Amino acid sequence: MMNKMQLLNSMLYKSGILPLMQSMMNSKTLIILAYHRIYNAGAYFPFDNDLISATPEQFEQQLRFISANGFTVIDFHDLREIMHSKEIKGNRYAVITFDDGFEDNYTFAFPLLRKFGMKAVIFLVTDCIDSTIPFWFDRFAFYYKQGLIKACHFPVGSEPPVENMPLVDLLSFMKTIPNQIRLGIMDNLDRENIELFDDETIGGLSRPLSWAQIREMNEHGIEFGSHTCSHPAIPMLTEDSTVEQEIAGSKHVIESEIGTRVVSFSYPIGAASPLAMFYVKKHGYEFAVDYYHSKNKLTRHFNPFALHRLHMETSLSYDEYRISMIT
Ligand SMILES: [Zn+2]
Numbered sequence: 001m002m003n004k005m006q007l008l009n010s011m012l013y014k015s016g017i018l019p020l021m022q023s024m025m026n027s028k029t030l031i032i033l034a035y036h037r038i039y040n041a042g043a044y045f046p047f048d049n050d051l052i053s054a055t056p057e058q059f060e061q062q063l064r065f066i067s068a069n070g071f072t073v074i075d076f077h078d079l080r081e082i083m084h085s086k087e088i089k090g091n092r093y094a095v096i097t098f099d100d101g102f103e104d105n106y107t108f109a110f111p112l113l114r115k116f117g118m119k120a121v122i123f124l125v126t127d128c129i130d131s132t133i134p135f136w137f138d139r140f141a142f143y144y145k146q147g148l149i150k151a152c153h154f155p156v157g158s159e160p161p162v163e164n165m166p167l168v169d170l171l172s173f174m175k176t177i178p179n180q181i182r183l184g185i186m187d188n189l190d191r192e193n194i195e196l197f198d199d200e201t202i203g204g205l206s207r208p209l210s211w212a213q214i215r216e217m218n219e220h221g222i223e224f225g226s227h228t229c230s231h232p233a234i235p236m237l238t239e240d241s242t243v244e245q246e247i248a249g250s251k252h253v254i255e256s257e258i259g260t261r262v263v264s265f266s267y268p269i270g271a272a273s274p275l276a277m278f279y280v281k282k283h284g285y286e287f288a289v290d291y292y293h294s295k296n297k298l299t300r301h302f303n304p305f306a307l308h309r310l311h312m313e314t315s316l317s318y319d320e321y322r323i324s325m326i327t
Helices: 004-014 017-026 056-068 076-084 104-115 136-145 167-175 179-198 211-219 240-258 274-282 318-326
Strands: 029-035 052-054 092-100 120-124 222-226 264-266 287-293 307-311
Touching: 029 052, 029 287, 052 056, 056 092, 056 104, 056 318, 076 092, 076 222, 076 287, 092 104, 104 120, 104 211, 120 211, 120 264, 136 167, 136 179, 167 179, 211 222, 211 240, 222 240, 240 274
Parallel strands: 029 092, 029 307, 092 120, 120 222, 222 264, 264 287, 287 307
Antiparallel strands: none
């Protein structure tokens, strides 16, 4: 016969709760969450829905879970101190990151982060800050949804079957062609259409952050990292000097604008090529994140220039999110 305690243990074990608690106690985990936009797109949205990582309601629920479940929310300056300390204290660390630097990070994410007293890290595309023009990948998504992209916008011989391709595939095509060709295609499309974003109701739906917003957030504990100057797919750049300029130049601009050292970098399109990693190390970054969907084990031996992240999507249910955080 089992006594009450044995019975309880057995029930907890069979339900999976006990093994889970044991594994949580034994390993030190670094969870880095990868968000892009916090926005409520509604029924029709003229930009890329896949870049919306959570509605404000979902984001608040996710932060509440982090707050209530024993995670220590840190930024990369904190991580640096933790890695340099004698002993890694605590078991579960979380870093909340945002790629690109959309204005909604300020409008919707920042007030909620403040409400929960949490830090976060925003990776900026420095050429785009203070611009009223959307990022190139969101302009492309907009043109696609308006039916404005035709085979004639592509170089002869490389025309993808535009009419039949889903947006996600056409965007993948754009991210895997040489950078100069991509820039040429965007020039063709922008020349005919860029004034469409002058319309406040359209342009206001996909806008990069301003330096004023960045400075205000920085004063309230938000860290800013680099996501390059112009958001190319780094492996598609043909000149090494361009790779170096994208990585070093963006760091320099952020540091001179906000007066804080930049220690973190996010590889655009998640592509951590050896060349990109080389320049990231050379120019004094201490951490870099890719887009490989995984948690990180926090040990002395992890590679700080290939940290993985959990992808945040609006399709993620609250239960799926909770399970991904604690298992
Ligand atoms: Zn990006």
